[in-house]
Amino acid sequence: MGADLHQAGVTTTREAQGFVAGDGIQLAFGYWPGCGRPVVALHGLTASYLAFAGIAARLAGRRAFLALDLRGRGGSDKPSGPYGMAQHAADVASAMRAMGLDASVIVGHSMGGFVATALAEQAPELVAALVLIDGGYAPAMAASSSQQGLDAALALRINQLRQTYPSRDAYHQFWRTQPHFPPDVWNPWIEAFLDYEIDGDPPALRPRAFEEGVRADLMEGLDRERIIARCRGIRVPVVMLRAPAGFVPGSPPLFSDAEMEQMRACIPHMEDHLIPDSTHYTMIMGARGATAVADLIDDFAARCLPEREVRPA
Numbered sequence: 001m002g003a004d005l006h007q008a009g010v011t012t013t014r015e016a017q018g019f020v021a022g023d024g025i026q027l028a029f030g031y032w033p034g035c036g037r038p039v040v041a042l043h044g045l046t047a048s049y050l051a052f053a054g055i056a057a058r059l060a061g062r063r064a065f066l067a068l069d070l071r072g073r074g075g076s077d078k079p080s081g082p083y084g085m086a087q088h089a090a091d092v093a094s095a096m097r098a099m100g101l102d103a104s105v106i107v108g109h110s111m112g113g114f115v116a117t118a119l120a121e122q123a124p125e126l127v128a129a130l131v132l133i134d135g136g137y138a139p140a141m142a143a144s145s146s147q148q149g150l151d152a153a154l155a156l157r158i159n160q161l162r163q164t165y166p167s168r169d170a171y172h173q174f175w176r177t178q179p180h181f182p183p184d185v186w187n188p189w190i191e192a193f194l195d196y197e198i199d200g201d202p203p204a205l206r207p208r209a210f211e212e213g214v215r216a217d218l219m220e221g222l223d224r225e226r227i228i229a230r231c232r233g234i235r236v237p238v239v240m241l242r243a244p245a246g247f248v249p250g251s252p253p254l255f256s257d258a259e260m261e262q263m264r265a266c267i268p269h270m271e272d273h274l275i276p277d278s279t280h281y282t283m284i285m286g287a288r289g290a291t292a293v294a295d296l297i298d299d300f301a302a303r304c305l306p307e308r309e310v311r312p313a
Contacts, residue, residue, distance in 0.1 A: 008104045010211075014033070015030055015031065015053075015056070016030070016031045016033075016048050017029070017030050017031075018031070019075075020068075020095045020098050020099060021094055021095065021098045022071060022076070022077075022090075022091030022092075022094050022095055023087065023090040023091045023093075023094045025071055025076065025077035025079060025091065026069070026076065026077050027068050027069055027071065027076045027077070027091060027095050028049065028068070028069040028074050028076045029049060029066060029067065029068045029069065029095070030049045030050065030052075030053075030056070030066075030067050030073030031065070031066050031067075031247065032056040032057075032059070032064065032065040032066075032081060033061060033064055034059060034060070034061045034062055034063040034064040034065060035062060035063055035064065036063060036064060036305070037064065037086065037101060037102075037104055037305075038063075038065055038066035038101070038104065038125075039063055039064070039066065039103070039104065039105045039106075039107055039131075039297060039309065040062035040066050040068070040092070040096065040101070040104050040107065041055070041063050041065065041066065041067040041068070041106075041107040041108075041109075041112070042067075042068060042070065042088075042092065042106065042107065042108045042109070042112030042113075042115045042116055043067070043068075043069070043070065043073070043109055043110045043111075043112050044109050044110030044112055044135070045110060045111040045154075045157075045214060045217060045221075046073070046157055046158075046161065046209040046214055047073065047109075047110075047193075047197075047209075048069050048073055048074030048193070048196055048197060049068055049069050049074060049194055049210075050064070050065035050067075050074075050189075050193040050196045050197075051067075051109065051193055051284060051285060052067045052107075052109075052284065053189045053192055053193065053285075054129060054187070054189040054284065054285050054286070054287065054289075054290030054294075055284055055290045055293050055294045056294075057189070057288075057290070058290045058291045058293075058294035059294045059297070059298060061064070062298050063297070063298050063301060066099070066116075067090075068092060068095060069136075069137035070088050070091065070092075070112075070115065071083065071087070071091055071213065072209065072210035072212075072213030072214070072217075073208065073209050073210070074196065074197075074208055074209075075112075075196075075208075078210040078213065080101070080212065081212075081213075081216065082216075083212075083213045083215060083216035083217050083220075084216060084220045085097050085111075085114045085115050085117075085118040085217070085220055086118050086122065088115040088217075089115055089118035089119040089120065089121075089123070089183075090122065092096070092115065092119050093119060093122065093123040093126055093282040096123075096126050097126075102125065102126065103126060103127060103128035103305075104126065104127070104128055105128055105129045105131060105297070105300070105301045105304060105305065106119060106120070106126075106127050106129070106130055106131070107129070107130075107131040107133065107297060108130070108132055108135055109133040109134065109135055109284055110132065110133070110134055110135040110222065110288065111217060112133075112135060113130075113132040113133065113134070113135025113137070114135060114136055114221065114227060114230075116130050116132065116136060117132075117136050117227070117230040117231060117234060118230060119132065119228070120233070120234055120235075120236060121230050121233055124235070124236075127236055128236060128237075128304055128305055129236050129237040129238070129239075129240045129300065129301070129305075130234065130236060130237070130239070131238075131239050131241065131296075131297055131300060132238065132239070132240045132241070133241045133242075133283065133284060133293065134241070134242050134254055134255060134280050134283065136227075136231070136240070136241055137227065137228075137231055137240075137255070137262075137263045137266070138221075138223075138224040138227040138228060139258070145251065152269050154218065158211065158214060158215070159205070160207065160220075161209055161211050161214065162197065162206070162211070163206065163207075164200075164203070164204045164205060164206045165198065165203075165205045165206070166202055166203035166204075166205070167202050167203070167205065168194070168195050168198065168205065171194055171195075171197075171198050171205065172191060172194055172204075173201070175190075175194060179248040179249065180247060180248055180279070181283050181285070182249060182282075185282050185285075185286035185287065185288075186193075187285075187286070187287055189285055190285050192258060193285065197209075210248055228266055229262065229265040231267050232267075233265045234267055236304075237269065237271075237300070237303075237304050238267050238269065238270040238271070239270070239271040239272070239273065239296065239300050240255070240260070240263065240270055240271065240272045240273070241273050241283070241296060242255045242260075242272070242274055242275065242283075242305030243252070243274075243275055243279050243280050243282075243283045243289075243294055244271075244274055244275075244277070244278065245274065245278070245279040246279065246280055246282070247279060247280050247281065248279060249279055251279075254280060260272050273296055273302075275289050275292050275293060276288075276292070277289075278292075280308060
């Protein structure tokens with residue numbers, strides 16, 4: 001796959017799935033057709049490329065969209081190691097080069113934001129701009145109650161990776177009982193994401209994220225000084241998109257206004273947008289959130305790469 005499939009003589013009319021070489025492993029990906037070089041999207045800690053299905057759909061062909069499964073997640077290889085943001089960034093760089101991509105807009109949600117900043121540090125020639133979605137900077141979590149809530153949420157998620165389910169419908173029903181996806185935001189994108197997230201044979205389906213890889217990445221996520229150093233080294237345009245609530249409705253945001261002031265001290269040129277009525281998850285998988293984020297990505301990419309845009313007449 002080249003920088004533009006149409007230039008390579010290939011036409012796609014709907015989502016394409018496949019595998020591409022990472023750093024010594026194979027990464028699964030999803031590609032949605034559109035104009036120009038693809039925006040490259042990187043998902044969160046235990047997610048997969050299908051977390052971006054709503055955003056890709058809302059871009060509606062305005063912009064090509066490439067989303068990767070990071071190592072240890074989704075359909076990608078799950079080696080025993082190594083993991084960490086630098087390793088994920090090396091995988092992404094290898095995949096982009098294999099696909100013939102050069103400087104692109106990199107989108108990172110949650111942990112994907114940390115991978116995006118690591119990529120900007122390691123392979124700056126591949127990064128034209130960064131869209132950080134509720135990620136990429138280390139929240140101080142100064143309030144002990146906020147830290148305890150974050151720890152509890154992450155412990156719950158890691159424990160859930162060990163559970164088995166008799167069917168995909170049972171997995172849907174489990175998440176329908178949780179506050180993460182309220183009934184008014186439940187949609188086919190979420191169902192497709194959940195269907196892809198589990199694997200195996202009934203009655204022992206289980207999430208595909210590799211627990212040891214998740215733990216290794218989570219430990220690195222606590223290295224606040226390293227994360228801040230990467231942010232201080234960013235020289236490309238950056239936009240931060242954040243939710244007014246955390247993992248569930250009504251919870252404190254992961255990135256408060258005060259946190260944004262600290263982040264802007266590291267990245268003075270950063271733009272900041274709040275996605276109304278959203279959480280950490282629904283800002284990318286809910287219909288309202290996906291629409292708002294897709295529009296912001298399209299506008300930001302057009303401003304960052306105006307000379308490279310190829311728009312239909």
